[in-house]
Amino acid sequence: MLEIRNVYKTFNPGTVNEKTALDGLSLRLEEGDFVTVIGGNGAGKSTMLNAVAGTWPVDSGNILIDGIDVTRLPEHKRAKYLGRVFQDPMMGTAPNMQIAENLALAARRGDARTLKVGITRAELAEYREKLKELELGLEDRITAKVGLLSGGQRQALTLLMATLKKPRLLLLDEHTAALDPKTAAKVLELSDKIVAENKLTTLMVTHNMRDAIAHGNRLIMLSAGRVVLDIAGEEKKKLTVQDLLQRFSTASGEEFSNDRALLS
Numbered sequence: 001m002l003e004i005r006n007v008y009k010t011f012n013p014g015t016v017n018e019k020t021a022l023d024g025l026s027l028r029l030e031e032g033d034f035v036t037v038i039g040g041n042g043a044g045k046s047t048m049l050n051a052v053a054g055t056w057p058v059d060s061g062n063i064l065i066d067g068i069d070v071t072r073l074p075e076h077k078r079a080k081y082l083g084r085v086f087q088d089p090m091m092g093t094a095p096n097m098q099i100a101e102n103l104a105l106a107a108r109r110g111d112a113r114t115l116k117v118g119i120t121r122a123e124l125a126e127y128r129e130k131l132k133e134l135e136l137g138l139e140d141r142i143t144a145k146v147g148l149l150s151g152g153q154r155q156a157l158t159l160l161m162a163t164l165k166k167p168r169l170l171l172l173d174e175h176t177a178a179l180d181p182k183t184a185a186k187v188l189e190l191s192d193k194i195v196a197e198n199k200l201t202t203l204m205v206t207h208n209m210r211d212a213i214a215h216g217n218r219l220i221m222l223s224a225g226r227v228v229l230d231i232a233g234e235e236k237k238k239l240t241v242q243d244l245l246q247r248f249s250t251a252s253g254e255e256f257s258n259d260r261a262l263l264s
């Protein structure tokens with residue numbers, strides 16, 4: 001489903017700010033894999049997702065989605081394969097547009113058709129149904145501007161938009177990190193539900209080790225731009241945070257360092 005083959009990415013090459021963020025990264029996801037991603041600050045987690053999304057070209061290596069080599073495809077041409085939710089609730093939705101209009105745009109992703117065609121009654125009914133499942137009361141605010149929603153409501157809506165047209169791959173980058181603990185738990189639960197219902201292949205970055213263990217069928221840890229741990233199935237279910245920290249230092253030769261991870 002996703003294959004990252006020996007990918008390198010160095011930012012600001014030849015300057016004092018040179019930083020190799022991906023250092024021969026390889027990762028293969030099977031159809032339906034729900035992989036949680038952890039790693040220290042600057043380990044390359046966001047860079048890995050950006051490389052898959054095509055935010056900028058990688059230096060070398062290949063990225064395949066569904067067997068199609070997308071390495072040279074620009075971001076907008078890969079967008080049809082991908083659903084993305086970022087950490088910042090302000091991203092991913094258009095604040096000056098209504099909830100229904102945002103959903104309609106998401107539904108038309110990759111289509112030549114635009115909103116000028118208008119939103120049909122059938123579509124509105126479908127959106128109401130989907131919004132109801134979020135259990136946030138948004139189904140009664142379908143004409144409200146998205147900018148008026150709370151962070152958690154916006155992340156839930158972004159999640160819905162990212163998956164309205166089933167993506168080949170769902171990329172979640174600490175999408176609950178900016179939310180209060182209760183809202184974060186709710187959005188995470190919702191993510192689980194949407195991933196399971198649509199059998200989505202998913203990469204979810206989190207700084208919360210407990211969440212990384214509790215969600216998904218597979219957990220990887222990045223360090224210095226490579227995968228240093230890859231744990232799946234029964235073994236993953238039995239993991240504890242203590243095991244993870246221990247295995248991280250064995251695998252990388254360093255103490256795990258992620259301020260947010262250790263504080264949470």
Ligand SMILES: Nc1ncnc2c1ncn2[C@@H]1O[C@H](COP(=O)(O)OP(=O)(O)OP(=O)(O)O)[C@@H](O)[C@H]1O
Pocket residue numbers: 011012019020021039040041042043044045046047048258
């Ligand atoms: N656009 C960019 N320009 C320059 N350097 C970058 C850029 N994006 C990432 N980096 C650098 O690449 C390294 C990896 O960053 P990345 O954002 O992938 O880390 P991360 O694992 O997501 O960390 P965090 O847990 O802090 O989110 C860091 O040293 C970062 O400063």
Ligand SMILES: [Mg+2]
Pocket residue numbers: 045046047
């Ligand atoms: Mg990051």
